[in-house]
Amino acid sequence: MIAVAVLAAAAIALPLVVANRFAIDIAIRVLLFAFIGVAWNLMGGYAKQLSLGHAAYFGLGAYTSTILLIRFDVSPWLGMLAGGVVAMLASLPIGALCFRLRGPYFAIATIATAQVMMLLFLKFRDFAWGAEGTTIPNLGDDPLMMQFDGKAAYYYIALALLAVGLFITHRIERSWMGYYLVAVGEDEDAAEAIGVNALRIKRQIYMISAFLTALAGTFYVQYIYFIDPNTAFSFNISVEAALVSIVGGIGTLWGPVLGTVLLETLSAFLQSWLGSGLGGVQLTVYSLILMAVILWRPAGLIGFVSDAWKRLAPAPAAPVEARDG
Amino acid sequence: MLVTLAQAVINGLLIGGIYALVSIGVTLIFGVVKIVNFAQGEFVMIGMYLSFFLATRLGVDPLASLLLTMPALFVIGMLVQHFLIRRVLALGDMPQIFLTFALSLLLMNVVLLLFSANYRTVQTHYTEAALHLGSLYVSVAKLIAFAVAMALSAVLWVFLRATDLGKAMRAAAQNRDVAMLMGINPDRVFAVAVGVALALAGAAGSLLMPFYPAYPLVGQVFVLMAFVAVVLGTLGNVTGALIASLMMGVAESLGIQFVGADSGLIVVFLMLLATLAFRPNGLFGGWTR
Amino acid sequence: MAEALVVRNLSKRFGGLRAVQDLSFAVAEGETVALIGPNGAGKTTSFHLITGYHRADAGSIIAFGRELAGVRPYDICAHGLARTFQVARPFGKMTVLANVMTGALLRDRRLAAARAKAQEAIDFVGLALKAETPARDLTTIDQRRLELARALATDPQVLLLDEIGAGLTDEEAAELVRTIRELRRQRVAIVWIEHIVHVLVQVVERLVAMDSGRVIAEGDPEAVMRNAAVIDAYLGTAV
Numbered sequence: 001m002i003a004v005a006v007l008a009a010a011a012i013a014l015p016l017v018v019a020n021r022f023a024i025d026i027a028i029r030v031l032l033f034a035f036i037g038v039a040w041n042l043m044g045g046y047a048k049q050l051s052l053g054h055a056a057y058f059g060l061g062a063y064t065s066t067i068l069l070i071r072f073d074v075s076p077w078l079g080m081l082a083g084g085v086v087a088m089l090a091s092l093p094i095g096a097l098c099f100r101l102r103g104p105y106f107a108i109a110t111i112a113t114a115q116v117m118m119l120l121f122l123k124f125r126d127f128a129w130g131a132e133g134t135t136i137p138n139l140g141d142d143p144l145m146m147q148f149d150g151k152a153a154y155y156y157i158a159l160a161l162l163a164v165g166l167f168i169t170h171r172i173e174r175s176w177m178g179y180y181l182v183a184v185g186e187d188e189d190a191a192e193a194i195g196v197n198a199l200r201i202k203r204q205i206y207m208i209s210a211f212l213t214a215l216a217g218t219f220y221v222q223y224i225y226f227i228d229p230n231t232a233f234s235f236n237i238s239v240e241a242a243l244v245s246i247v248g249g250i251g252t253l254w255g256p257v258l259g260t261v262l263l264e265t266l267s268a269f270l271q272s273w274l275g276s277g278l279g280g281v282q283l284t285v286y287s288l289i290l291m292a293v294i295l296w297r298p299a300g301l302i303g304f305v306s307d308a309w310k311r312l313a314p315a316p317a318a319p320v321e322a323r324d325g
Numbered sequence: 326m327l328v329t330l331a332q333a334v335i336n337g338l339l340i341g342g343i344y345a346l347v348s349i350g351v352t353l354i355f356g357v358v359k360i361v362n363f364a365q366g367e368f369v370m371i372g373m374y375l376s377f378f379l380a381t382r383l384g385v386d387p388l389a390s391l392l393l394t395m396p397a398l399f400v401i402g403m404l405v406q407h408f409l410i411r412r413v414l415a416l417g418d419m420p421q422i423f424l425t426f427a428l429s430l431l432l433m434n435v436v437l438l439l440f441s442a443n444y445r446t447v448q449t450h451y452t453e454a455a456l457h458l459g460s461l462y463v464s465v466a467k468l469i470a471f472a473v474a475m476a477l478s479a480v481l482w483v484f485l486r487a488t489d490l491g492k493a494m495r496a497a498a499q500n501r502d503v504a505m506l507m508g509i510n511p512d513r514v515f516a517v518a519v520g521v522a523l524a525l526a527g528a529a530g531s532l533l534m535p536f537y538p539a540y541p542l543v544g545q546v547f548v549l550m551a552f553v554a555v556v557l558g559t560l561g562n563v564t565g566a567l568i569a570s571l572m573m574g575v576a577e578s579l580g581i582q583f584v585g586a587d588s589g590l591i592v593v594f595l596m597l598l599a600t601l602a603f604r605p606n607g608l609f610g611g612w613t614r
Numbered sequence: 615m616a617e618a619l620v621v622r623n624l625s626k627r628f629g630g631l632r633a634v635q636d637l638s639f640a641v642a643e644g645e646t647v648a649l650i651g652p653n654g655a656g657k658t659t660s661f662h663l664i665t666g667y668h669r670a671d672a673g674s675i676i677a678f679g680r681e682l683a684g685v686r687p688y689d690i691c692a693h694g695l696a697r698t699f700q701v702a703r704p705f706g707k708m709t710v711l712a713n714v715m716t717g718a719l720l721r722d723r724r725l726a727a728a729r730a731k732a733q734e735a736i737d738f739v740g741l742a743l744k745a746e747t748p749a750r751d752l753t754t755i756d757q758r759r760l761e762l763a764r765a766l767a768t769d770p771q772v773l774l775l776d777e778i779g780a781g782l783t784d785e786e787a788a789e790l791v792r793t794i795r796e797l798r799r800q801r802v803a804i805v806w807i808e809h810i811v812h813v814l815v816q817v818v819e820r821l822v823a824m825d826s827g828r829v830i831a832e833g834d835p836e837a838v839m840r841n842a843a844v845i846d847a848y849l850g851t852a853v
Contacts, residue, residue, distance in 0.1 A: 174725075175725070176719045176723045176725065176728070179708075179712060179715060179716045179719060180716065180719070182705060182707060182708060182712075183705050183708075183716045185707075186705040186706060186707055186708070187703050187704075187705060189667065189687075189703070190699065190703035190704075190705070191705075191716070192686070192687040192688045192691075193665060193667070193687055193688075193691060193696070193697055193699070193765075194688075194691055194696070194716060194717040194720065194764055194765065194767075194768050195688045195691040195692050195717070195719075195720035195768055196688055196716070196720075197686070197688045198688070251707075
């Protein structure tokens with residue numbers, strides 16, 4: 001708990017101490033993608049439903065709030081919630097179809113879903129601007145419309161989102177749902193034999209995961225003032241959501257955060273070192289790291305952190321997690 | 326009108342042959358090794374680049390380069406199985422999915438780094454050639470591709486049924502433990518299965534070169550088709566993958582002809598949806614619960 | 615005594631294989647019945663059918679007056695039928711306690727209550743010392759104990775045990791018999807697939823013998839064991 005408090009204090013203090021805009025930008029990216037990773041982790045880490053199509057919900061969130069903003073002058077704060085609800089509702093039919101498949105075929109079905117979403121939005125010029133996308137009007141400093149001068153405010157919103165995501169994960173982890181999720185993830189049939197309605201649990205966690213991912217989508221649009229289908233439903237987002245959790249520690253609370261910190265800072269280094277000229281470098285490095293983790297530490301790198309931590313300060317384990325040997 | 330329909334069907338069948346090579350590879354690996362190879366499309370891509378360089382540097386015709394790409398990819402397949410796949414077999418879904426997925430990302434991006442995103446094409450003397458059957462137009466390059474694809478599939482079929490190694494593969498696919506008890510070395514069988522699957526992917530690549538451009542992401546197009554065909558044809562069923570691939574090729578072609586040029590993906594998705602909704606175990610699928 | 619479980623004309627085929635044909639038997643409340651037969655007789659398949667793991671082609675399964683054919687496994691468990699698998703299926707990532715708590719959560723979602731009930735079940739099967747051990751680190755026998763504890767945590771009135779006695783030492787077998795006897799005392803109806811007959815006869819009241827998907831003999835254990843058809847099924851007929 002002390003560690004968390006220290007981390008939180010440091011996180012809150014960061015924008016006050018760091019003035020470099022580039023650094024703050026990286027920090028915001030880290031917070032945002034950690035949040036997306038945390039949202040993915042609920043589904044993919046605990047329940048082992050490995051989705052590679054979470055960008056579908058990211059995009060739905062982004063487009064919902066943008067459409068409401070530009071067409072109906074609705075504040076993005078409300079738009080964010082609306083986007084979450086839209087994503088939640090979308091996750092129901094998508095889940096109904098995709099949950100018929102297990103394992104890798106579930107993953108493929110989710111990829112297809114996000115692709116189709118992208119295609120639909122590429123075609124819908126009437127209410128969604130098609131392939132060119134749109135910018136959102138720059139209203140200057142307008143907190144009620146989620147626009148701010150300077151980056152600090154965005155930083156704190158992203159931090160708040162991450163905090164919410166971590167809090168929700170923490171609560172679920174230690175509730176009956178946490179047990180059921182891990183049971184379904186470990187052995188769905190054995191779980192059903194002891195009374196777990198696997199399909200219902202999967203549906204429920206999918207809704208939560210979709211909702212949170214959509215919030216990230218809205219934030220992203222508000223931050224970069226632009227949206228188009230290729231960005232909003234980008235496969236890279238789906239990949240990163242899964243990647244940070246796997247590299248950091250799949251099915252753990254802090255795994256996605258650790259993974260994002262590692263990968264995003266590495267990516268920032270690569271960019272400043274090599275410039276953005278060399279396409280493919282980032283993903284090459286990411287895929288090598290992913291392969292290395294899977295071959296040598298499939299439980300994720302958080303194992304190193306928690307081993308070190310245990311030596312310093314032994315604490316009771318979360319009920320659902322057994323320590324790796 | 327009927328001519329348009331027939332033309333679309335023919336075009337669909339021809340490309341379906343290529344899809345078949347890719348999807349048979351996927352279903353073979355899934356059936357025997359019980360793992361989904363997300364990188365199958367990237368091995369097609371590698372086959373294409375290999376053929377491209379053999380053609381432009383050494384003047385080897387892409388069809389002839391089959392003799393080189395297939396063995397090369399067979400060896401690569403065995404290496405991939407031995408050094409990568411074998412390590413995650415006991416680990417469960419997540420590592421298995423993301424290993425081949427990472428491999429796919431790696432291959433795509435390394436090729437992108439090395440050779441840039443430029444489209445690479447090979448012009449052969451038969452690239453533009455076509456047979457004219459009445460008012461129907463059949464591309465020679467595609468026809469050859471289809472014929473070779475069917476021939477390879479037939480050879481594979483015979484291999485699986487008539488040779489000891491093939492039977493060992495089928496046995497390992499059905500029941501690994503019993504197969505081991507009967508003296509079948511699973512590692513060897515898996516290595517051959519992956520090798521064969523990747524050789525088929527390489528073949529697809531060579532066959533595609535005369536009429537299709539190579540670029541780093543080209544595999545993605547084929548792999549999505551292949552996956553849907555594998556599900557539709559029932560997981561692990563080689564004949565099913567073949568038939569389903571031909572169906573998908575025709576469906577895609579009809580979609581492009583009668584709905585719109587970029588409707589291919591929608592058609593694929595609709596077919597996946599329909600399969601999931603009505604026959605989740607595939608057309609030739611086993612027992613439902 | 616009320617009928618806890620009534621299976622009538624249950625049938626299931628897989629492709630060309632008739633795994634279970636016209637299976638009928640009944641278990642009374644608190645009765646312990648053993649299901650015996652050579653491998654491939656359809657014993658485990660009938661468990662799969664009774665617990666909803668597979669859908670029967672025909673027949674009915676009635677537990678405490680409710681038709682269970684076509685019902686999903688989790689509802690069947692909620693209705694009071696629990697099973698163990700022939701090869702134990704623990705949630706490897708979780709501790710023993712967490713595994714059993716997952717079962718206990720069926721009846722009461724409050725964690726404290728679930729923990730208490732889980733602790734009871736763990737003590738009952740003799741795993742108290744290993745409550746915090748990750749399930750994947752357990753021995754095979756302990757995993758079976760865990761399987762039983764987890765099933766018991768769902769408060770079953772009918773318990774289906776699948777070869778839970780396989781490979782036990784004499785001491786372990788004696789402990790198993792004591793456990794079963796205690797369950798019987800608690801009025802849990804038990805259907806037990808088993809091969810180790812010398813253990814069975816100590817605690818089982820009735821034997822149902824299967825072969826090729828059908829019931830071939832039923833009744834008093836001694837009589838069934840001496841039944842010609844049963845002996846044939848195990849040893850085969852000379853050609």
